[in-house]
Amino acid sequence: MTARKTPRADTRFRRLREKGSKDFDLACSIIDDANMGHVGFVADGLPYVIPMALARDGKHLLLHGSRLSRLMKSLAGGSPCCVTVTHLDGLVLARSAFNSSMNYRTVMVFGSAGAVTDPEEKIRGLDVLTDHLLPGRRADLREPTRKELNATLLVKLPIERFSVKVSEGPPDDPAADLATPIWAGVVPLTLEKGTPVPAPDMKKGIALPPYLRES
């Protein structure tokens, strides 16, 4: 693992490690840690970026949504897209504003998605999306209805053309700044799950399922 110790300021995120498109496993681990991504597409020459739930199924990203949505139609039709998944892992406080930055992990997946039309593959893909957020949840739910399935588009995007960037570790100040009496370091950031809040209309006596209990 090669460390790049020269900060590059172009996004104000440091790029201590910049991984090429061959690091498929790293890309997958970043995707698998995520609940959502930001989907970019072009309409009438203009860029749009929309947050969406996502999951990985082997070598594909899965996205789903209403058959009526412009974005889903665009994705299902194979329009070029860029799906970016980012974890913000920390604020990196250097001795100067210039060298301050963030620790993060991000994957950009480029390409053209396509609709999943095979009924069994579609049902399985939607199950993958459900269980991605909370493994074990799908088994608790009723089966989807035909109407629900018909209203939903599932698309898959191959994880083939992608870029992974990971920035980690402490700030990297030039030697001249190290003597300054300024606190420097990292403030870690993590997305934490809180205590589950039951729906007001939930029947009494339903126990919290195992996948929602603190492990």
Next chain:
Amino acid sequence: MTARKTPRADTRFRRLREKGSKDFDLACSIIDDANMGHVGFVADGLPYVIPMALARDGKHLLLHGSRLSRLMKSLAGGSPCCVTVTHLDGLVLARSAFNSSMNYRTVMVFGSAGAVTDPEEKIRGLDVLTDHLLPGRRADLREPTRKELNATLLVKLPIERFSVKVSEGPPDDPAADLATPIWAGVVPLTLEKGTPVPAPDMKKGIALPPYLRES
């Protein structure tokens, strides 16, 4: 505040409240809560989505980066962009996969940015970016050098054309599903700051600054 109780599945995020472009204050509060956004732009007709630190200065979004980066040159040159800021606030567990979704707050700001060229405005804007992440931090840091300022592009994007979407509250299952013995509710998600980790090369005896202490 109008509640839309009909879930729209097109992003699998519910849209209980969908705010028009007039809700400037709500857009600002979502931006001010964020450390970063996802910046979409078009190059050679293809979409790109890149995570960037950001801050708000009155009626503008501020972004900064290296003068050499393609993205920053594109933004400074006024190319159309879409900056999307999203907070994922919870997993919404309905009785069916179809009605399960997420609670979130998101703003999409559309338009064309432009470079901040006035030296004083640029220095002030960079200070706003630094203090946005940790109010009070800027005053602790040394002044930026001329070289650092020259290496950095600051751009501002007016918060004029934007779309705000907020989904909150419990799942919204159809009556027919309410009798099922399935746990339903919300798992809250929050981005938490952890204990600050001092840099290994920090001088001894530097106290944790007040803005890093637990309040």
